[in-house]
Amino acid sequence: MADSPRSAEKSRETKETKITVKVNVDGVGKSKIDTGIGFFDHMLESFAKHSAIDLDVKCKGDLHIDMHHTMEDVGIVLGGAIKDALTKETGGFTGITRFGHAYIPMDETLARASIDLCNRPYLVWKVEFTRDKVGEVDTELFKEFFHAFAMSSGACLHIECLYGVNTHHIAEACFKALARAVRMAGENDPRLAGQAASTKGSL
Numbered sequence: 479m480a481d482s483p484r485s486a487e488k489s490r491e492t493k494e495t496k497i498t499v500k501v502n503v504d505g506v507g508k509s510k511i512d513t514g515i516g517f518f519d520h521m522l523e524s525f526a527k528h529s530a531i532d533l534d535v536k537c538k539g540d541l542h543i544d545m546h547h548t549m550e551d552v553g554i555v556l557g558g559a560i561k562d563a564l565t566k567e568t569g570g571f572t573g574i575t576r577f578g579h580a581y582i583p584m585d586e587t588l589a590r591a592s593i594d595l596c597n598r599p600y601l602v603w604k605v606e607f608t609r610d611k612v613g614e615v616d617t618e619l620f621k622e623f624f625h626a627f628a629m630s631s632g633a634c635l636h637i638e639c640l641y642g643v644n645t646h647h648i649a650e651a652c653f654k655a656l657a658r659a660v661r662m663a664g665e666n667d668p669r670l671a672g673q674a675a676s677t678k679g680s681l
Contacts, residue, residue: 484566486566492551501556505530509526517613521653525656531660555630557627571595571597573674575665576674579659587641591636593633593659596632596633597632599631599634600628603621624637
């Protein structure tokens with residue numbers, strides 16, 4: 479992965495997972511993903527493509543127990559890496575649009591994501607699945623991923639599925655909506671002249 483001013487690498491190792499994530503937020507959406515969970519890999523590849531973030535994720539987790547630790551911990555490291563990439567030059571969320579949103583239709587499903595890169599992490603999750611699993615993944619674990627991502631990236635994140643039936647479509651539309659919202663929020667805004675988009679002067 480080519481280095482750029484807005485790139486970062488972050489690692490985390492516990493008794494449950496060993497993870498390394500590399501991001502370039504000014505990339506073109508190239509990805510190399512290996513979490514050991516096929517459907518989750520597919521979601522992260524989709525996130526990379528639609529956020530235009532070059533993304534390299536390597537995770538070895540305790541999948542002999544279940545997928546919870548892997549999906550949650552990847553959210554922690556991915557969110558932290560994106561935050562590091564966006565803030566490493568200035569130490570804060572400065573010069574970027576800050577807010578982002580997206581509506582993503584996928585056949586019968588419509589998902590919405592709204593994000594504020596503000597260092598006040600919060601998750602609103604209004605997503606209901608019609609089945610307990612998609613592929614081999616327990617659908618309840620998607621909330622764990624998005625919550626971990628929001629907390630570690632410092633984002634106020636609202637994810638909603640406005641309607642939908644197919645479980646695959648619901649999950650994928652949520653990941654794509656997050657991707658497009660992050661892409662919008664992380665764009666440099668030249669009119670800010672390097673300042674934070676906040677009346678407080680910093681975020």
